[in-house]
Amino acid sequence: MRAFTCRVCSHPLYFENSVCVSCQTPLAFSRTEKEIVPLDDGRYRDASGTVWEPCSNRLLSGCTWLASEPGGECFSCSLTRTRPSDEDLQGIAQFPVAEAAKRRLVVELDVLGLPIVTRQDDPEGGLAFDLLSSVGENVVIGHADGIITIDLAEGDDAHRERVRAEMAEPYRTMLGHFRHEIGHYYESVLVEGELLDDVRALFGDDSVDYQAAIDRHYAEGPPEGWEESYISAYATMHPFEDFAETFAHVMHISDTVDTARAYGLSTVDRSAFSSFRDLVTGVWVPMSTALNQINRSMGAGDLYPFVLAPTVLDKLDLVARVIRQGASATMDG
Template identity: 70%
Template sequence: MKSFSCRVCGNALYFENSVCVSCGTSLGFSREEKAIVPVDDQGQYVDAAGLVWHVCRNLNLSGCTWLAPLEGGQCFACDLTRTRPNDEDAKGIAQFHEAEVAKRHLVVELDVLGLPIRTKEEDPEQGLAFDLLSSVAENVVIGHEDGVITIDLAESDDAYREKVREQLAEPYRTMLGHFRHEVGHYYEWQLVTGDWIEKARDLFGDETKDYQAEIDRHYSEGPPEGWQESYISEYATMHPFEDFAESWAHFLHIRDTVDTAASYGLTSVQPEAFTEFHDLVAGVWIPLSTALNQIERSMGKNDLYPFVIPPPVLAKLDFVAELVRASSV
């Protein structure tokens, strides 16, 4: 995430800001310009080409600050959401706000990487959509199928998510992490084709293994002994699909955090300076994450990045990085 500043007064901004706290200017995020721009009293912004953009209609519903092409319409990020809680579900709507924040962050990441994003309206068969579902009255299973990513909005509640994290003995669990992992399934479906299949199989294993059988094995037997030597997490040991999605998520964790650190002057090296992702990990990420972990501990918090990256995982991250470079538009 890059650093943003108000174009009117120069005050530093957070990505989620809809108003500059310094000068009071109303703001909107332009996906086309990758910038936070000022909007007028009518919620409009005129770009350099003379096109008029409008604040997304979901500003008050989900805190969306993105600009939409039509007055009273919604933005591209909101177009990706296929299902949300109904207006009578007060708890679900409150949780929906947090999920949308994470989803918009994800879309920016994918845009920065140049990855293609198509909505289901644009491409019903291969497009991407999100079902952000309230589990207040029904059971919701997080997952991906045929381009539809399902998220349990209860995961936006810190207490609930921490309870699940402890039950599953996970070192890390966040709403943004769920989005990154599940979109990894989507992009494996989209991008790992042709010659990439054999390359992926060599690293992650045979993806044709029975998925349900592997799930049953995982939850009955646990991870294989010594899994830490070849996998980034216990969950990655369940099936090659999950290993890829976990590797994809960690690629995004690392790439986005280094981007943010560079944007704020915490490191002078840009990720694009490295031709191999493992060099970025060794040269920037490991010392940076160690420092960030120590900072978190100084505040009495848990480690920011509680993971160790062994050589086989580094090879998997290199594969993801190579796949992303080859697929960028």
């Protein structure tokens, strides 16, 4: 995430700001400009003269993005296929947390250069999100054929912390869920040919029965010594989960390194590294150690509570290569 400032008064802004707290100028995020821009009479006119309107979900979900037409949805909101009904007060209250995480996800996918093919562009396999309330039904977080399902209850801190403790996880966030599930999506659309051979050689045979793998994982837990080959206990379940967990960590690391540079905490340009492994060992490991110590100074848990074994570094490097090739193919196309 880059550092933003108000175009009117140069006051620092958070990505989520809809109003500058210094000069009170109404604001919105322009995906095309990758900037937070000021609104004039409730809309924004760009350098080409095109007029942009606030997203229609500004009040419903706190969306701060611009839409291309009056009463329309922004790009991020248009990816949501299903949301809670207006009568589901708890679901509606949890809805903004998921949408905020999705907006951050979209920005990072744009930064990485990954293609975002919508359901409108590809009705059979395009990307869409079902953000579901578990108030009246059981919701299983997952991905299938481009549809990512998220349980809105994960936006409740108490619920999420309880589940994290029950599953003995070191880390669990709404944004983490989005990054993990988008990893499943991109594996399905980017990993093919020679890349597929490389992924299977490192992550394992993905033809192994998935349901049987789930049953075994929850009955027996991770294998002894899993830390030497996997980034998390959950990653041991199945090669698909290993890839998605690793994909999420590539996003965690990339975004945090970029944010540190944007705010002057580091001078490292992530794009200058041809090897993601070198970025991790040379930059991320010392940076995350320092961030963990800062968190501990505040009496909080570690920001990044993971140990990256050599095999895990190989997996991170391979997933980063998948992302780079996917971005290159998009640019060439």
